[in-house]
Amino acid sequence: MSTFRYLMRDTFRLLFRHWGMSLLTLFSISAVFFLLGASSLLSLNARHLLDNVEGQLTVQAYLKAGTDLAAARDKVQSFGNIVQITSVTPDEALERLKARLGNRAEVVTLLGDNPLPPTLEIRVERASHVPPLARRLVAMAEVDDVVYAGGLAEKLSRLSSFVGRLSMAILVIAIVAAVMVLFNTVRMAVYSRRDEIHVMLQVGATQTYVALPFVLQGMLLGMAGAALAALTLLKGYASAVDVLASTMPFLQFLRDGALLARLGVVLVGAGISLGWIASWLAVVRFIRAAMKPL
């Protein structure tokens, strides 16, 4: 127990004796983790967007004005692979549009007569069912135009995989940068106390006792840096999403609080682990060398 007290005291001495170094490390680590967290958010959002689009396996068939919705619906029903068909009359479509626009609904009145066509919304089971259905729909005389998300989903999935690869690269760079910064800081602390370390080992301190304050120093710096980054990032993200969502209401941003909290926890956990690894690397070889007999 006493050992634990000495350990805590020595760790905080290390942190505060070279406080300038500690601050510098703290900010470098948070910058690195901020970058890491931002890229994760970007790729999470890309995935989220894609999921949303894929979730809507719906083909919209705009019919020519005056078409009998019920008859068209029965015809389409016979195509197979169809989960559900919803008929939307022009009036219903207008109501929906108004609802989507919310407090800007009055712009709809600028449209004058309702220009919206009668529509069939056809849900299929899988994305692969969409193109053949679309082709058959286009061939129908009643159908004016067919809109489906297939092309968009494809584009988004390409974007998402690009963002995924980008954030992978950032992840690797961030890990290397964080480890190097922490390693360097701890090694300087070790170096500045090398005489002490030698004497301690010569008088019977165990390697663990000598190493632990340095390892804890690295872990605390890693943790604090990551926590700082996570806090700024998640706070910044919340306000950024609010702003973006009001200017681009058609985009669905990720707002899953639990997932974001988990991202924060992962960042802090990564900070602690990288701190541990980096400082262990920095101190263990020095101690081994100091213990080695001539």
Next chain:
Amino acid sequence: MDIRISGVTKIFEGDIVALDGVYLSVGAGEFVYLVGTTGSGKTTLLRVISREVLPTKGQVLVGEFDLRRIRYNDLAYYRRDLGIVFQDFRLLPHLTVFENVAFILEAMGVPPKEVRDRSGFILERVGMWHRRFLRPPQLSGGEQQRVAIARAIVNAPAILLADEPTGNLDPRTSDEIVQLLTSINASGTTVIMATHNQYLVDAYRHRVVEVHRGRIIRDEPQGRYMADVDL
């Protein structure tokens, strides 16, 4: 703890033979002077015992520890049975006198109150209590020497290795240091002291082991610095 050194040879890089087939046994509670000219191998012999130097050949047994085979963790525990006064003190300049002594006990996991009591007691004993708040650079050579001794004995070691603990000290302070070591020895600690000081060896008579070119050429109980042997 008994020390048994048998057939120890140490050849440093560059074919420097520092020790050459040394046999030496020191029983628990003995006081031994290691004498010999500069470069004869005294420091190396002490460092073999503290396992800072690994022999090229030969065996070193101290108590139940075989220093050739000892593992790193056991080495830490072995060294807690040793006290070492280095030829160059090796005090930590940014710690106070008190902290220089106390941190040894802390490293051994001794509770804070006991650390304070024992460090204070030892500093009293070497006459450095009144200097406890100073740092080593603020001390005279003799005072640093005393702190180095205090640090070496604060863990109540079974064996005290002192490498020229009176180097550069005036005769009176040297006397005090040897008296101090003698009283430590009287409380049961084995003392091995390397020295060039003829006066001390002749005045405070103990076993004398003379090293010459890495070999032991003389080993006398209650010996003199230069016995009647002529080299």
